[in-house]
Amino acid sequence: MHIALVSAECAPLAKAGGLGDFVQGLAGELARQGERVEVILPAYDSLHLSALPTPQPLALTLKVPFRGSLIDCQLLSLSLDGYDCRLIAPHTPQRFFQRGRIYGEPDDAERFAFFSRAVVEYVTQPTVRPDVLHCNDWQTGLIPVLLTDQNARLPTCYSLHNVGYQGWVAAELLEWVGLDLAYWLTAERLAVAGDPHRANLMQGGIVAADVVNTVSPRYAWEIQNTEQGMGLQPLLHRHRYKFGGILNGIDATVWNPLTDVQIAAHFGPETLPRKALNRQALRVRCGLAETDTRPILAVVSRLDRQKGVDLIAHGLQRGLAYGAQIVLLGSALEPAIADRFAALQTHWATHPHVHLELSYDETLAHLIYAGADMILIPSLYEPCGLTQLIAMRYGTVPIARRVGGLADTIQDANYSTAPFLARNGYLFDEPTREALDEALARAITLWREHPAYFSQLRLNGMRADYSWQQPARAYRALYEYALQAQVC
Structure with a gap:
């Protein structure tokens, strides 16, 4: 099967969050399972190419209709982990993808609308046409719409990674890519309820794609049946016949304590005591006091409202009061949140048991996963979450809210029907705060009073399989369903 994955991100080339890891992990595993895979990305000027082959131009060029003009696009290509990555480089005075970053521009909607129109021009070329097109999040929501509008009959899968970001845009943007407003700007298609001048790109992708999924079974239920659907609940109910959830995996070669070059000492389920060498290295790196009586409680997270920043701040203070050492690695875009954690950093600057690092450091992230005893994940909502999967692979026990993929992957030590x-x-x-305090107290008490049982929790997490093998098989079945839907 020839599968094309379209996304705004793909690690290690272009990564702003979990979407980049998703595309990299799924594409690589699909290739290992024998599929022909292409990943289609914008040709950002911020691509991380230092350790990768130089992208080479393809003979194929595109002329993309947009805002009444034809825009020339060059196509570049390079090979990654068994798959090909195609980069779309438009020649426009706006320099759409020459901004030094992936997101955060005032014209993001226009930039990704153009990208979607260019992808349609590319994948409908007779020499290119894949068997299935897999689109991701709001930035590519227009692609199934455009293919449907053109009656292109190219099977499409559309993945929702976070319905908190739906792509609400000015309605005129639909005309810029050649769509008829009278047809597409309706309540059952792309129109934003109560606003005749705006369109919802994620809504369009849900309506027009052959199959739709999100990144965990629990989140699929939540966005249909709770306020976490962010207004999409009725639409998802109407399209529930083609909607479901597939749990993400993690790259088991990148996140492997037996081989990870970014940690102090390799270890695994059979050599768990060696994890202590990473704990010691983490204390040295973060300037924490050496102690045998305090576990390390960690946070590795974006600091935004979705991640439960109020509970994170409280959890750090309460964990310290319960006798843990604290390590936080994270950064905030919202000024008020950034200021709040900067104040905490200053307050604890000389504390022997606290270290806050308000940035992102990939090497430190690996060492935290390897050296911490527990990790705090108090998300208000969490479509899947990679943090808990990575932490468990490194023998670090998660303390988390029972939402989304956290609920699908964590079995409570005390209150679960699962086998021990x-x-x-x-x-x-x-x-x-009260609910978080109770979970924290249970975890730290077990660590202190019943270390053998706590070690068993570590081993249980380390021995589980959260690789991409099973999710990739589920996506292959989803693609087959999309192919059958087109035939019917």
Whole structure:
């Protein structure tokens, strides 16, 4: 099967968050399972190419209709982990993808609308046409719409990674890519309810794609049946016949404590005591006091409202009060949140048991996963979450809210019907300080009073399979369904 994945991100070339890891992990595993895979990205000027082959121009060029003009696009290509990556480089005075970053521009909607129109021009070329096109998040939501509008009959899968970002745009943008407003700007298609001048790109992708999924079964249920659907609940119910959830995986070669070159000492389930060498290295790196009586409680997270920043701040303070050492690695885009954590950093600057690093450092992230005892994930909502999967692979026990993929992957040490050897962490339900305190207290008490049982929780998490093998097989089945839907 020839599969084309279209996205705004793909690690290591272009990564701003979990979407980049998703595309990299799924594409690589699909290729290992024998599929022919292409990944289609914008040719950002910020691509990370230092350790990769130089992209080579393709003979194929595109003329992309946009805003009443034809825009010339060059296509570049390079090979990654068994798959080809195609980069679309438009020649426009706006320099759409020459901004030094992936997102955060005032014209993001226009930039990704153009990208979507260019992708349609590329994938409908007779020499290119894939068997299935897999689009991701709002930035590519127009692609299934455009293919449907052109009656292109190219099977499409559309993945929702976070419905908190739906791509609400000015309605005129639909005309810029050649769509008829009278047809497409309706309540059952792209129109934003109560606003005749705006369109919802994610809504369009849901309506027009052959199959739609999100990144965990629990999140699929939540966005249909709770406020986490962010207004999409009725639409998802109407299209539930083609909608479901597939849990993400992690790259088991990148995140492997047996081989990870960014940690202090390699270890695995059979050599778990060697994890202590990473704990010691983490303390040295972060300037923490050496101690045998305090576990390390970590946070590795974006600092935004989705991630439960109020609960993170409270959890750091409460964890310290319960006798843990604290390490946080994270950064915030919102000034008020950034200021709040900067104040905490200053307050604890000389504390022997606290270290806050307000940035992102890939090497430190690996060492935290390898050296911490517990990791705090109090998300208000979490479509899948990679943090808990990575942490468990490194023998670090998650303490998390029972939402989305966190609920799908964590079995509570005390309150679970799962067998003991399947229990791997701590969960709490309500987004309150009291609920978090109870879970923290249970975890730290077990670490202190019953170390053998705590070690078993570590081992349970380390022995589980959260690789991309099973998710990739599920996506292949989804692609087959999309192919059958087109035939019917």
